[in-house]
Every structure is written in structure tokens, then in C-alpha cells.
Amino acid sequence: MSIQNELLATIQDLVQPGKGILAADESHPTIAKRFKAVGVESTEDKRREYRSLIFSTPELGEFVSGVILFEETLGQNSLDKVSIPKLLESQGIVPGIKVDKGKKPLVNALGDEITYGLDGLDDRLEIYKSQGARFAKWRAVYNISDTLPSRQALEANAEMLARYAALCQSVGIVPIVEPEVLISGGHTIERSAEVNEAVIAEVFNALRRHRVQLEAMILKPSMVTPGNECAKASAEEVAEATLRVLRRVVPAAVPGINFLSGGQTPEEATLNLNAMNSLGQHPWILSFSYGRALQEPAQKAWAGMLDNAQAVQHAMLKRARLCGAACSGSYKPDMES
Numbered sequence: 001m002s003i004q005n006e007l008l009a010t011i012q013d014l015v016q017p018g019k020g021i022l023a024a025d026e027s028h029p030t031i032a033k034r035f036k037a038v039g040v041e042s043t044e045d046k047r048r049e050y051r052s053l054i055f056s057t058p059e060l061g062e063f064v065s066g067v068i069l070f071e072e073t074l075g076q077n078s079l080d081k082v083s084i085p086k087l088l089e090s091q092g093i094v095p096g097i098k099v100d101k102g103k104k105p106l107v108n109a110l111g112d113e114i115t116y117g118l119d120g121l122d123d124r125l126e127i128y129k130s131q132g133a134r135f136a137k138w139r140a141v142y143n144i145s146d147t148l149p150s151r152q153a154l155e156a157n158a159e160m161l162a163r164y165a166a167l168c169q170s171v172g173i174v175p176i177v178e179p180e181v182l183i184s185g186g187h188t189i190e191r192s193a194e195v196n197e198a199v200i201a202e203v204f205n206a207l208r209r210h211r212v213q214l215e216a217m218i219l220k221p222s223m224v225t226p227g228n229e230c231a232k233a234s235a236e237e238v239a240e241a242t243l244r245v246l247r248r249v250v251p252a253a254v255p256g257i258n259f260l261s262g263g264q265t266p267e268e269a270t271l272n273l274n275a276m277n278s279l280g281q282h283p284w285i286l287s288f289s290y291g292r293a294l295q296e297p298a299q300k301a302w303a304g305m306l307d308n309a310q311a312v313q314h315a316m317l318k319r320a321r322l323c324g325a326a327c328s329g330s331y332k333p334d335m336e337s
């Protein structure tokens with residue numbers, strides 16, 4: 001298959017009505033934090049056990065089109081001794097890989113951060129592809145205050161995201177472009193809208209500069225919400241604010257927008273996505289690429305015990321099904337019980 005056909009086939013598999021992406025690409029420190037919350041020490045065996053369990057959930061592929069993996073998981077076998085990418089393929093799910101190396105402070109820009117990982121990325125992409133990855137993710141992180149993010153942070157992170165996306169496409173890997181505007185802080189929903197608009201506009205400037213093919217990428221933005229130290233906005237307010245920003249800055253050529261959950265509860269993240277999809281037709285498919293909002297119930301059900309396998313898979317499928325319903329605006333809170 002040509003590189004171009006490979007990209008388009010992957011987009012077709014990933015961007016489907018009623019389906020979204022499961023972000024299970026937590027780095028070692030992050031997964032350790034999630035496991036600690038349910039009383040489990042993070043070891044390679046425990047990570048394998050938990051991730052094998054959720055990925056082998058029967059019928060997961062009805063609601064999940066892709067899973068983003070961490071490097072370790074891409075090379076691991078499941079509890080049934082099948083390679084994890086093969087297990088996912090057998091579920092009709094596309095395996096993907098987080099390729100950035102995490103964030104550090106941006107020099108000379110107090111309070112801003114920059115994502116590392118471009119050096120050697122071309123070689124790593126070839127390896128990941130040979131291991132079965134067909135799409136990738138790179139996360140840029142933006143803190144909000146009255147003055148942050150700075151111009152430097154907007155430009156530097158956009159440049160990294162665009163160079164990453166161009167490299168991915170050159171080897172037939174679909175890039176997920178993730179500019180995450182953090183929920184942390186006391187900012188208003190209006191300030192979140194202002195920052196998200198500036199961030200995403202700058203990202204598309206850079207994508208154009210680097211000739212990234214917009215039809216062969218997925219955008220993974222934050223929803224526009226007030227900061228987590230403020231009173232919450234209603235789902236309708238979040239939906240309207242988010243859509244206003246996206247309409248202004250995301251070209252219709254982009255096939256899919258898959259939101260991160262960013263600290264929203266599973267119910268909030270589902271309700272907010274549902275509200276957007278209740279507001280009629282959009283130029284892009286609006287779906288999810290949740291980490292915490294998909295996995296929290298499954299992690300609680302697991303609590304580090306293999307005996308809880310059925311409860312884990314039940315919780316996983318339930319959350320995926322409800323998020324799937326939110327993709328068509330057919331989710332109702334009473335479906336939770």
C-alpha cells in the first residue's frame with residue numbers, strides 16, 4: 001500500500017460514527033499515580049495485567065476504534081500471551097503509540113512548558129510501525145493564567161506539533177495532534193475560550209507551514225471549560241463555547257476531533273461531548289480520546305486483583321458504550337444506572 005493509502009485507511013478505521021479512542025498511554029509516573037489511587041503498586045506485571053484486561057473486554061471494538069499505547073505496552077504480551085497490538089487488531093481496534101517524551105519548563109518563559117521528543121523520532125517511528133502502531137500521539141501542554149501561555153509557548157509548541165505530525169505522515173502513521181490547555185486554575189470559561197482559540201489557531205498555522213495533510217490527522221483538544229477552582233459550567237455552556245472556538249480555527253478538512261477528558265469526571269466528559277453532538281451537524285466527527293474518563297471506573301473495579309476481571313471489563317464496556325452514545329447525542333444521564 002502507498003503511504004497515502006495507508007494514512008487514509010487508518011483515518012477510515014479510526015474516525016467512525018459512534019466510536020472513539022481509548023488513551024491508555026500513561027507514562028510510568030502517571031500510571032503509578034492512577035494505580036496508587038486504587039491501592040496498587042505499579043510494576044511491569046501489574047501494568048500488563050490491567051491493560052490486558054481492559055483491552056480484551058468483549059465487544060470493546062464496537063465503541064473504541066483505536067487505543068493509544070505507551071512504548072512498554074506496544075512490546076508486551078497479553079495475559080493470554082498474544083502481543084498487545086495483535087490483541088487489539090483482533091478486536092477490530094487500531095493500535096497507536098504515544099511518541100513524545102514528556103514536558104519540561106520552557107526556558108525564558110516562566111510558567112510555560114515545552115514537549116520534548118523530536119530527536120531520533122524518525123527512527124523510533126519506523127520501529128513502532130514494525131511493532132504494529134498505525135497512529136501516534138504528541139501532547140503539548142499549556143498552563144492558563146491572565147498572562148500565560150506566552151507568545152513563545154504558543155509558537156514553540158505549535159512548531160513541535162507540526163514537525164511531529166509531518167514526520168508521522170511521511171512514514172504512513174496518522175498523527176494525533178494534542179494541544180492540551182490545562183483545566184488547573186481559577187480562570188473563567190471566557191479565558192479558556194480565548195486561550196484555546198489562540199493555541200489551536202497557532203497550531204494550524206504551523207501545520208500549514210509544515211505542509212501537514214489535514215485530511216490525514218486527528219485533532220485532540222481540550223473542551224472549553226472554566227478552571228477547576230471555579231464553579232462548573234453547564235454542559236450546554238461548555239458545548240457552545242467549545243464549538244464556537246473550533247468553528248473559528250479548525251479547518252473542515254480535518255476529519256475528526258477527539259477530545260481529551262483532562263480531569264473531568266467520566267459523567268461530565270460524557271455529558272459535555274453529548275451536548276456538542278446534540279447541537280446538530282458539524283464539519284468534523286466529534287468524539288473522544290479519553291484516558292481518565294474512560295478508565296477510572298475500570299481501575300476502581302480492578303483494585304489490583306485478577307479475580308475482578310469480569311467487573312473490570314463490565315465497567316470498561318459500560319463507559320465505552322456511554323461515550324459511544326455521546327458521539328450521536330443519544331446519551332442520557334439515566335443510562336448511568
Ligand code: 13P
Nearest residue numbers: 023260261262290291292
Ligand atoms: P485524559 O482524558 O485523562 O485527559 O487523558 C487523555 C490523554 O491522552 C492526555 O494526553
